[in-house]
Amino acid sequence: DTGVSQDPRHKITKRGQNVTFRCDPISEHNRLYWYRQTLGQGPEFLTYFQNEAQLEKSRLLSDRFSAERPKGSFSTLEIQRTEQGDSAMYLCASSLRFEQFFGPGTRLTVL
């Protein structure tokens, strides 16, 4: 399967713990996006990379959230000191031109 992959698919954590998610984009795609989606809502933009450069970060993203794409390939999204409000589906997408291809998402549950 050469699509976008995300790991883990599900994560349950206790409030206050740190979590890290990984996204592997389609290999030739230079753009990578992170979104957050809650039930009944559309995806909410978190951040965007072109190659290894983080070009935009949502103002909704608190300092507890950080993302990296060190070699311009895979990316990680870390959430520190998780809160119950962080419970959501975290989606990664990659693109070469316009169409964004989504991974299966990581569902985070914060207890």
Place this chain on the structure above:
Amino acid sequence: GQNIDQPTEMTATEGAIVQINCTYQTSGFNGLFWYQQHAGEAPTFLSYNVLDGLEEKGRFSSFLSRSKGYSYLLLKELQMKDSASYLCAAHAGNNRKLIWGLGTSLAVNP
């Protein structure tokens, strides 16, 4: 500001035709995407309109009017598997960021 509006829910009958509307207000508009999302799954690409007019792709067609800030997705010969959320997203600016609507939940009944 930037805003995307689409109906929250729609219901249709198997075999029928349904039109899902989307209006948008964005600066630096480039084009309009439609994605399909089944419950618990990631969005999958349906269409991307840049120019005004109708683009047909099998049972699905998408229309764009840039002057009116309006698009619709037309689904023909509805099947039960078409029951899903349909997300409208405006592509704006130079960073390829998508501005998403909340999605229209379509229920196809037998």
